[in-house]
Amino acid sequence: MPSSLLAARTPPARLREARRRLLDTGDLADDALAPALTRSWRRSRDFGLAPTGRFAGAPHASSAQLARALDHQHEFVAHARPVMEFLFDQTRDTDSMVILADAQGMVLHALGDAGFVDRAQRVALRPGASWHEQWRGTNAIGTAIAEAAPVVVHGSEHYLERNAFLTCTAAPIADPAGRLLGVLDISGDHRGYHRHTLALVRSAARIIEHRLFDTRHAAGLRLRLHAQPEGLGTVTEGLLALSEDGWIVGANGVALAMLGLPPGSIGALTLERVLPLDIATLAAWSRGSAAHALKRADGSTLWLRVEGGRSLGVRPAAPAAPAVADALARLDTGDSAMQAAIGRARRVLDKPIALLLQGESGVGKELFARAVHRSSARRDAPFVAVNCAALPETLIEAELFGYRPGAFTGAARDGAPGRIREAHGGTLFLDEIGDMPSALQTRLLRVLQEREVVPLGGGRAQAVDFRLICATHRNLREAIDAGRFREDLYYRLNGLALQLPPLRQRGDQAALVAGMLRELLPGRDVRLAPEVAHAFARHRWPGNLRQLHNALATACALLDEHEDEIGWGHLSDDLAEDLRERPAPAAPVADAVDLRAQSERTVRQVIEACAGNLSEAARRLGISRNTLYRKLRELRLR
Numbered sequence: 037m038p039s040s041l042l043a044a045r046t047p048p049a050r051l052r053e054a055r056r057r058l059l060d061t062g063d064l065a066d067d068a069l070a071p072a073l074t075r076s077w078r079r080s081r082d083f084g085l086a087p088t089g090r091f092a093g094a095p096h097a098s099s100a101q102l103a104r105a106l107d108h109q110h111e112f113v114a115h116a117r118p119v120m121e122f123l124f125d126q127t128r129d130t131d132s133m134v135i136l137a138d139a140q141g142m143v144l145h146a147l148g149d150a151g152f153v154d155r156a157q158r159v160a161l162r163p164g165a166s167w168h169e170q171w172r173g174t175n176a177i178g179t180a181i182a183e184a185a186p187v188v189v190h191g192s193e194h195y196l197e198r199n200a201f202l203t204c205t206a207a208p209i210a211d212p213a214g215r216l217l218g219v220l221d222i223s224g225d226h227r228g229y230h231r232h233t234l235a236l237v238r239s240a241a242r243i244i245e246h247r248l249f250d251t252r253h254a255a256g257l258r259l260r261l262h263a264q265p266e267g268l269g270t271v272t273e274g275l276l277a278l279s280e281d282g283w284i285v286g287a288n289g290v291a292l293a294m295l296g297l298p299p300g301s302i303g304a305l306t307l308e309r310v311l312p313l314d315i316a317t318l319a320a321w322s323r324g325s326a327a328h329a330l331k332r333a334d335g336s337t338l339w340l341r342v343e344g345g346r347s348l349g350v351r352p353a354a355p356a357a358p359a360v361a362d363a364l365a366r367l368d369t370g371d372s373a374m375q376a377a378i379g380r381a382r383r384v385l386d387k388p389i390a391l392l393l394q395g396e397s398g399v400g401k402e403l404f405a406r407a408v409h410r411s412s413a414r415r416d417a418p419f420v421a422v423n424c425a426a427l428p429e430t431l432i433e434a435e436l437f438g439y440r441p442g443a444f445t446g447a448a449r450d451g452a453p454g455r456i457r458e459a460h461g462g463t464l465f466l467d468e469i470g471d472m473p474s475a476l477q478t479r480l481l482r483v484l485q486e487r488e489v490v491p492l493g494g495g496r497a498q499a500v501d502f503r504l505i506c507a508t509h510r511n512l513r514e515a516i517d518a519g520r521f522r523e524d525l526y527y528r529l530n531g532l533a534l535q536l537p538p539l540r541q542r543g544d545q546a547a548l549v550a551g552m553l554r555e556l557l558p559g560r561d562v563r564l565a566p567e568v569a570h571a572f573a574r575h576r577w578p579g580n581l582r583q584l585h586n587a588l589a590t591a592c593a594l595l596d597e598h599e600d601e602i603g604w605g606h607l608s609d610d611l612a613e614d615l616r617e618r619p620a621p622a623a624p625v626a627d628a629v630d631l632r633a634q635s636e637r638t639v640r641q642v643i644e645a646c647a648g649n650l651s652e653a654a655r656r657l658g659i660s661r662n663t664l665y666r667k668l669r670e671l672r673l674r
């Protein structure tokens with residue numbers, strides 16, 4: 037990772053002059069500011085932001101969206117929290133805050149001095165707020181993401197004048213595969229700026245990366261590297277994770293820099309290609325805890341310590357700690373079909389049995405898969421979800437199996453490990469498996485049989501260990517009969533099939549509604565008006581839990597502070613209309629063509645209205661993104 041891009045302070049007179057020129061002419065001189073600051077101000081301008089005057093606003097996640105983001109990033113936040121508390125202790129009473137944001141710049145967690153928090157709240161330095169440059173221009177969180185480097189943004193270096201009272205220092209945090217996970221930031225009053233903050237934040241970000249790395253690769257072979265033996269075990273060490281056949285499957289930024297490798301080498305190179313070291317020597321070294329010196333081709337010495345090595349038959353993996361709260365139990369809100377599915381999933385929780393989740397779109401199949409993962413012994417390893425319906429055939433292949441450098445036109449120069457290898461040690465969730473093209477079904481079958489992946493473009497097979505969970509809304513038996521799905525693959529996927537019930541058949545609708553309302557408006561006692569509850573109970577809910585959740589989120593947004601009952605007026609017009617309507621008679625067959633044309637028109641119009649944003653279009657249509665992709669394919673609009 038490059039060193040700090042914005043560490044040197046810009047004199048106030050230069051900043052004033054640059055801002056005046058930007059406002060007058062719409063641009064800056066190339067040498068007016070530090071290069072990274074110039075790039076960031078130009079990006080901010082291109083996002084259409086006005087440095088002065090009224091703030092155009094930025095998205096803020098609802099409490100439910102934030103809860104979901106925290107759930108998805110549970111491992112990241114769990115490792116960051118203690119480090120943030122330590123940082124907070126170091127900076128206590130300095131009028132500042134310690135902030136963790138995700139890779140899109142959304143604040144996930146914040147700790148702060150009470151006095152400063154009040155002022156920070158006014159510019160929304162709080163969980164749920166987005167600090168992406170797109171919304172707030174140059175700022176440490178957004179600019180660290182854009183520049184992929186640690187940054188300090190001080191006072192009037194902030195693009196928006198309203199943020200000029202802040203001094204902010206941020207460092208990106210990468211996951212063990214080298215991808216951006218989020219950003220750690222210390223923000224405070226600009227009068228309290230201290231040059232040492234940058235070093236503090238960078239070290240803290242590295243500690244979080246180390247913790248994630250050690251957890252992710254706890255069961256595998258790990259190498260610690262440093263130029264001096266005393267540096268091993270400190271935050272300045274390099275970390276590598278290896279597969280049992282010697283492929284580099286994880287590395288931190290320090291190791292990549294030490295070995296002169298780009299992030300894309302993870303999953304695409306063996307250690308032997310990089311260091312004069314073979315797997316037999318590593319196996320021997322992993323039996324002790326001594327540091328070993330290694331002479332490199334350029335004459336320099338590298339010190340190494342080898343750890344782990346279950347895969348080399350050296351040490352068994354430590355058993356995972358028990359779950360704090362069982363995620364599967366939380367899905368049980370009293371419906372007997374769900375209870376049966378949860379009970380059966382629990383019986384095979386830590387067994388090598390593939391799960392096949394079936395059910396209509398929006399019944400909560402992905403949520404169920406995540407709960408199985410979180411309740412299993414693999415909970416601290418990755419949960420990797422791939423939507424087989426959302427990607428074109430050529431991309432799914434590269435996405436799943438990874439590729440070697442130059443494997444195909446347009447491939448990233450350094451290759452990619454592929455989602456299957458990323459799930460090593462954890463759970464691979466293949467959503468909409470019924471939509472997987474047949475050539476890929478054959479490749480997937482081979483991976484499941486051999487438990488090895490061969491990346492696109494060839495190379496050696498690499499061992500993988502993952503729990504497989506697939507989901508589909510299709511009837512796979514019919515797809516097999518129609519020749520669209522391989523029967524042998526079906527039996528591999530279907531160690532245990534679980535049918536999740538549609539909402540209209542669930543007997544726990546009231547408990548689900550109450551749970552969602554508690555999640556949407558924590559601390560408030562909000563319920564449905566009796567006539568709305570009655571209409572909800574009779575409704576068919578074609579979009580299932582997704583549709584119910586969206587309906588309640590809209591209602592909560594329309595509820596006044598003092599109101600505690602959701603009535604007709606809190607529902608969107610189209611839902612209220614549907615709820616009041618009698619069930620429509622079945623359309624005669626002759627109308628089918630018209631219906632298709634009408635459906636096509638509606639989908640086109642909504643996508644146009646959303647400027648091509650398919651997620652937003654799916655939301656407005658009240659269907660899932662998967663269903664929209666399917667519809668586009670059926671209507672040949674894609």
Ligand SMILES: Nc1ncnc2c1ncn2[C@@H]1O[C@H](COP(=O)(O)OP(=O)(O)OP(=O)(O)O)[C@@H](O)[C@H]1O
Nearest residue numbers: 396397398399400401402403552581582585660662
């Ligand atoms: N128990 C629940 N409590 C609250 N919200 C839920 C629950 N289950 C599902 N949801 C909501 O429903 C949405 C759909 O869930 P999920 O994506 O798991 O369904 P799915 O069956 O996988 O859908 P698809 O087949 O369209 O991929 C979620 O984003 C969430 O908002």
